[in-house]
Amino acid sequence: MxxxxxxxxxxxxxxxxxxxxxxxxxxxxxxxxxxxxxxxxxxxxxxxxxxxxxxxxxxxxxxxxxxxxxxxxxxxxxxxxxxxxxxxxxxxxxxxxxxxxxxxxxxxxxxxxxxxxxxxxxxADEVARIQVEVLCWCGREGLLNARVVAGRVVREGRQVVIGDTVDTAEVRYQVLCRRHYRAGDLGGR
Structure with missing residues (x-):
């Protein structure tokens, strides 16, 4: 992520x-x-x-x-x-x-x-969210990790598929805010 x-x-x-x-x-x-x-x-x-x-x-x-x-x-x-x-x-x-x-x-x-x-x-005795600020392309807090295949957000498939965050990866992941995750909007990368 x-x-x-x-x-x-x-x-x-x-x-x-x-x-x-x-x-x-x-x-x-x-x-x-x-x-x-x-x-x-x-x-x-x-x-x-x-x-x-x-x-x-x-x-x-x-x-x-x-x-x-x-x-x-x-x-x-x-x-x-x-x-x-x-x-x-x-x-x-x-x-x-x-x-x-x-x-x-x-x-x-x-x-x-x-x-x-x-x-x-x-x-767990304690659960803490990582303190590094992760942002969606729009500048809002990035909360969700979208799986991207062929330039589109996919919502079906195996739960675990190894990918990366680079645009050239066959399967990649992109952090999105809830609004853009739900809309499948990857922004103008």
Whole structure:
């Protein structure tokens, strides 16, 4: 959505690491090659790829068994995790004293909650909107992420399709205010 979620995730990891805390960075379906968190401003950090089979609690317990301290997890693209992963995050906080910071979109291209985001909202101790101001082409606050195919806003299809924000991408996403999202108006790009 070009609002700085992954940048904030990497900043969170950096700030905690500077204070001597040890953490793990995880991601799922990042647009880059290889298991890493990448940002559109050029930052990148190695990450553990979250698959359906991965149990986040086992990830932490395995690190502990190898003598690696884990104080926190930074979970990028959390909207693409499955519901079990979200419950595992809550378990890590409640029963293992591991801090968990999850970053992701709330809604998909149809403006419907991702199942993982809904579960995060149900269980999270705190939910905060990213403070980076994201604007629609008209200057209003950008609230929704439209999927654009062949120059048109589409409202049907698989919930998760990887794209980018550049005009040349086969599938791209454009942030719009509610008015222009509902109208399918991409402005004069």
């Amino acid at each position: 070009d609002c700085g979620k992954s940048t904030m995730a990497l900043q969170m990891n950096h700030n905690h690491a500077r204070q001597g805390r040890r953490g793990l960075v995880t991601t799922r379906i990042d647009r880059s090659l290889g298991p890493q968190v990448t940002t559109r401003i050029g930052l990148a950090h190695a990450a553990v790829e979250v698959t359906d089979a991965l149990d986040l609690r086992d990830l932490v317990r395995d690190a502990w068994a190898e003598g690696v301290r884990v104080d926190y997890l930074v979970c990028d693209e959390a909207s693409f995790y499955n519901l079990e992963h979200i419950d595992q995050m809550a378990d890590l906080v409640d029963n293992y004293d591991v801090d968990v910071y999850a970053f992701g979109l709330a809604t998909d291209f149809r403006s419907c909650l991702f199942p993982a985001a809904q579960r995060l909202f149900e269980l």
